[in-house]
Amino acid sequence: MTARALRAPVLALDPVIRPAKLGDVPGLESLMAPYVATGDLLPRSNYDLCRHIKEYVVAEHDGAIVGCASLKVYSGELAELGALAVRASQQGRGIGRMLTLALIEEAREAGIRELLALTRKPAFFLKLGFEPSDREHFPLKVWADCARCPRQNCCDEVAVVLRS
Secondary structure (H helix, E strand, O other), X not given: OOOOOOOOOOOOOOOEEEEOOHXXXXXXXXXXXXXXXXXXXXXXXXXXXXXXXXXXXXXXXXXXXXXXXXXXXXXXXXXXXXXXXXXXXXXXXXXXXXXXXXXXXXXXXXXXXXXXXEEOOHHHHHOOOOEEEOHHHOHHHHHHOHHHOOOOOOOOOEEEEEEO
Protein backbone atom coordinates (compact mmCIF):
# COMPACT_ATOMS: atom_id res chain seq x y z
CA MET A 1 0.00 0.00 0.00
CA THR A 2 1.37 3.42 -0.88
CA ALA A 3 0.95 6.34 1.47
CA ARG A 4 -1.52 7.95 -0.91
CA ALA A 5 -3.63 4.82 -1.34
CA LEU A 6 -7.04 4.67 0.23
CA ARG A 7 -7.29 2.43 3.23
CA ALA A 8 -10.30 0.95 4.90
CA PRO A 9 -10.89 2.18 8.43
CA VAL A 10 -9.83 -0.29 11.09
CA LEU A 11 -12.77 0.75 13.24
CA ALA A 12 -15.87 2.70 12.35
CA LEU A 13 -14.33 5.54 14.36
CA ASP A 14 -11.06 5.55 12.39
CA PRO A 15 -10.58 8.32 9.82
CA VAL A 16 -9.50 7.54 6.28
CA ILE A 17 -6.15 9.00 5.22
CA ARG A 18 -6.28 10.02 1.57
CA PRO A 19 -4.77 12.43 -0.93
CA ALA A 20 -6.26 15.90 -0.77
CA LYS A 21 -8.28 17.18 -3.69
CA LEU A 22 -9.30 20.66 -4.78
CA GLY A 23 -12.73 20.27 -3.21
CA ASP A 24 -10.98 19.91 0.17
CA VAL A 25 -9.49 23.42 0.10
CA PRO A 26 -12.31 25.10 2.09
CA GLY A 27 -12.07 22.35 4.70
CA LEU A 28 -8.28 22.76 4.86
CA GLU A 29 -8.65 26.51 5.34
CA SER A 30 -11.15 25.97 8.16
CA LEU A 31 -9.00 23.30 9.81
CA MET A 32 -5.81 25.38 9.65
CA ALA A 33 -7.33 28.73 10.71
CA PRO A 34 -7.06 28.24 14.50
CA TYR A 35 -3.43 27.11 14.15
CA VAL A 36 -2.60 30.07 11.93
CA ALA A 37 -4.18 32.34 14.56
CA THR A 38 -1.91 30.92 17.30
CA GLY A 39 1.18 31.01 15.06
CA ASP A 40 1.55 27.23 15.04
CA LEU A 41 1.07 27.21 11.25
CA LEU A 42 2.04 29.78 8.69
CA PRO A 43 -0.85 31.23 6.70
CA ARG A 44 -1.57 29.61 3.35
CA SER A 45 -3.73 31.40 0.84
CA ASN A 46 -6.51 29.70 -1.07
CA TYR A 47 -4.33 30.09 -4.16
CA ASP A 48 -1.36 28.45 -2.43
CA LEU A 49 -3.46 25.53 -1.19
CA CYS A 50 -4.94 25.00 -4.67
CA ARG A 51 -1.53 25.28 -6.33
CA HIS A 52 0.07 22.75 -3.95
CA ILE A 53 -2.91 20.46 -3.28
CA LYS A 54 -0.99 17.39 -4.46
CA GLU A 55 1.42 17.83 -1.53
CA TYR A 56 -1.38 17.31 1.02
CA VAL A 57 -3.00 14.31 2.63
CA VAL A 58 -6.12 14.59 4.72
CA ALA A 59 -7.78 12.57 7.44
CA GLU A 60 -11.48 12.33 6.71
CA HIS A 61 -14.12 11.18 9.19
CA ASP A 62 -17.86 11.17 8.48
CA GLY A 63 -17.31 13.32 5.39
CA ALA A 64 -15.38 16.03 7.27
CA ILE A 65 -11.69 16.80 7.16
CA VAL A 66 -10.34 16.31 10.67
CA GLY A 67 -6.61 16.43 9.92
CA CYS A 68 -4.06 17.29 7.27
CA ALA A 69 -0.34 17.32 6.56
CA SER A 70 1.87 18.08 3.58
CA LEU A 71 5.03 16.69 2.05
CA LYS A 72 7.07 19.36 0.29
CA VAL A 73 9.93 17.93 -1.76
CA TYR A 74 12.99 20.17 -2.10
CA SER A 75 15.34 17.72 -3.82
CA GLY A 76 15.93 14.02 -4.33
CA GLU A 77 17.48 14.00 -0.87
CA LEU A 78 15.29 16.35 1.19
CA ALA A 79 11.58 16.85 1.87
CA GLU A 80 9.66 18.65 4.58
CA LEU A 81 6.70 17.38 6.51
CA GLY A 82 4.56 20.40 7.24
CA ALA A 83 1.09 21.82 7.74
CA LEU A 84 0.32 19.09 10.27
CA ALA A 85 -3.00 19.93 11.89
CA VAL A 86 -5.73 17.95 13.64
CA ARG A 87 -9.09 19.41 14.60
CA ALA A 88 -9.04 20.13 18.35
CA SER A 89 -12.07 17.90 18.98
CA GLN A 90 -10.25 14.97 17.35
CA GLN A 91 -6.89 15.25 19.09
CA GLY A 92 -5.62 12.31 21.11
CA ARG A 93 -6.98 9.73 18.66
CA GLY A 94 -3.71 9.14 16.78
CA ILE A 95 -4.71 11.13 13.68
CA GLY A 96 -1.53 13.23 13.66
CA ARG A 97 0.51 10.05 13.97
CA MET A 98 -1.38 8.39 11.10
CA LEU A 99 -0.86 11.42 8.85
CA THR A 100 2.83 11.61 9.74
CA LEU A 101 3.43 7.89 9.18
CA ALA A 102 1.67 8.07 5.80
CA LEU A 103 4.00 10.86 4.67
CA ILE A 104 7.08 9.12 6.09
CA GLU A 105 6.15 6.10 3.98
CA GLU A 106 5.62 8.28 0.92
CA ALA A 107 8.99 9.97 1.40
CA ARG A 108 10.74 6.62 1.77
CA GLU A 109 9.06 5.25 -1.34
CA ALA A 110 10.31 8.31 -3.23
CA GLY A 111 13.86 7.68 -2.00
CA ILE A 112 14.03 10.80 0.16
CA ARG A 113 16.91 10.49 2.62
CA GLU A 114 16.09 13.34 4.99
CA LEU A 115 12.63 14.33 6.15
CA LEU A 116 12.61 17.67 7.93
CA ALA A 117 9.98 19.23 10.15
CA LEU A 118 10.02 22.62 11.84
CA THR A 119 7.81 22.53 14.88
CA ARG A 120 6.88 24.01 18.23
CA LYS A 121 6.05 20.48 19.41
CA PRO A 122 9.24 18.48 18.87
CA ALA A 123 8.27 15.75 21.38
CA PHE A 124 5.61 14.50 18.96
CA PHE A 125 8.21 13.98 16.23
CA LEU A 126 10.88 12.60 18.56
CA LYS A 127 8.48 9.78 19.51
CA LEU A 128 8.32 8.86 15.81
CA GLY A 129 12.10 8.60 15.40
CA PHE A 130 12.98 12.15 14.37
CA GLU A 131 16.09 13.70 15.89
CA PRO A 132 16.85 17.33 16.75
CA SER A 133 18.76 19.15 14.04
CA ASP A 134 20.06 22.55 13.05
CA ARG A 135 17.96 24.42 10.48
CA GLU A 136 21.14 25.71 8.82
CA HIS A 137 21.75 22.10 7.75
CA PHE A 138 18.84 22.62 5.32
CA PRO A 139 19.76 25.58 3.08
CA LEU A 140 17.10 24.66 0.49
CA LYS A 141 14.39 25.01 3.14
CA VAL A 142 15.86 28.20 4.56
CA TRP A 143 16.15 29.72 1.09
CA ALA A 144 12.67 28.61 -0.01
CA ASP A 145 10.60 29.50 3.03
CA CYS A 146 12.41 30.88 6.06
CA ALA A 147 13.73 33.93 4.23
CA ARG A 148 10.14 34.98 3.46
CA CYS A 149 8.64 34.08 6.84
CA PRO A 150 7.28 36.95 8.94
CA ARG A 151 8.77 35.28 12.05
CA GLN A 152 12.26 34.75 10.62
CA ASN A 153 13.90 37.05 13.19
CA CYS A 154 11.99 35.61 16.16
CA CYS A 155 11.46 31.99 15.14
CA ASP A 156 10.74 29.62 17.99
CA GLU A 157 10.41 26.45 15.94
CA VAL A 158 12.70 23.49 16.47
CA ALA A 159 14.15 21.61 13.50
CA VAL A 160 13.83 17.83 13.62
CA VAL A 161 14.88 15.34 10.99
CA LEU A 162 14.27 11.70 10.15
CA ARG A 163 17.05 10.11 8.13
CA SER A 164 16.69 6.91 6.10
